[in-house]
Amino acid sequence: MSSALGELISREFVRIRRQPTRIVATLGTAAVFWLLAASGFAGSMTLPGEDTSSYSVYLLPGIALMVVLFGTIFGAIGLIQDRHSGFLQAVLVSPVSLWTVAMSKLLPACLLATLQGLAVLASVFLIDGTGAGAAGLITSTIALFCGAIGVLSIGLALAWRIDSVAGFHGVMNILLLPAWVLSGAMFPVAGASGWLSIVMKANPLHWVHGCVGSGIGATGDAGAIAWSVTVLFPFASIGLLLLTIRRSHGRRGAGDG
């Protein structure tokens, strides 16, 4: 049923194209935030344990993660909209598998979010071209893509259970915003107090942030643990998503089309 997946993915891109404010809002918010934080608060920030050239560069992986978060939130809201419009119901009665349904929501939003994040990361060349190369940018983008899949899978699992956009926003604000702040997006773990440092290290986005940052030279070397968590994060989250969908729809599984 690969043509079905292709058609559903192309539908998502058509939807994105017809909602340009979705892209503008995501990138615009990130740009405003970066400008305010990098130019406004840079002087009052010290970065313990980081040898990056400036706070504005340090912020970039965090801003890219923010873009990914916003992009994935829009993607998950799309699922709630599909449910309200009845389109999801029409897909669920069709012969396509729940795996196809999940991937059709996951892949387009993640690709878009990663591309938007890449645009943010690429601006490192404009700010400070010394630390990053093309290979590093590719590495960072891969980490970002893993983060996008991980976060959106969790977002979709929540959206599958939550019926209102407002309710979903509330849950996302409680979960994702703190997760973003505690990823090291604004300050490094080295400066955090003991308990906060433990919380930060329990947050998968912290490790994703490390991998994204190390690729473009915004943070230090990520290390094997960071890459292991970053690669495992999407698989665990997809598992959670499929489990949620299966529980909602009884026995219908990924392979029974």
Place this chain on the structure above:
Amino acid sequence: MSSTLLRAEGLRQVYRTRSGRERVRRVALDGVSLDIRRGQRVALVGENGSGKSTLLRLLARIEEPQGGAVQHLDEQGTEVSRRESAMRTGVVFQSPGLDRLLTVRENLRAQAALYGVTDAGDRVRACAERVGIAGRLDDRVGALSGGLARRADLARALVSEPSLLLLDEPLAGLDESSRDVFLRLLREMISRDPEFTLIMSSHSPDEIRLADRVIVLDAGRVAESGEPDGVASRTFGGCELIAIVAASGGTEAGSLRSWRAGDSTIVGGDREQIEHWALQQSRRGVAVEVRSPDFVSAYRLMLARSNESEEVAA
């Protein structure tokens, strides 16, 4: 006799919902069992909240039943896979299953892809023509009127050329012309393919007239099931339907004073007595027809009475 297409056994579905501050359990279906044969046209009737839509959702396999089972069977009576059953089933929901940001064509093409339709372009055009929206194929669904969107939704359900069509109150909220299109199409599909099977939840006498079997649901249970007139005679056994087919002016027909041509009611009693009374009315200038209640007229009266009692209660 045609073989069984669909079998439901002991379906039970309970929803948890809120009533004020309390969490309550609402039993939507309570042990519903039924067999649907190939080529049957089934009308699910019953009051709001009787479980019609839930039953359709379970038959369409959008939800798994909490109790009991739904089986889609092949001609040998063997259960087919979920994929096979989905391939042969089309569903029209109460609200259109269409993406409002996409055009009608894009929606129908997406549907065709879901069902692996190879000649999607031709199929989409043909379905749009059948429901009379070929000229609106490139309009976004969000720009269509409610009636046109419902027609587009019917086209969506037809793209896969289903042999089983499930309809959830298909005529609800439609204007006269869209109702005509819906009914014409359903009649056409019924007459074209004797194996074509239709299951619809309905409040509309027009839809019920299409049915050769009526299932009456009451509080999540099957209250009655069978041929429409058989159900009517069991439900209104010993009753007669009195229809005022014409009322001449100036009549002083006692209790018929406020009646107008076309009015009808169901009364119980001895048929001979009722016919005698009708004859008397005719002599006084009111043409009264007495006949056994058919399902549609009985159902129409039930609805009218239910509406009246709701108005009184309000």
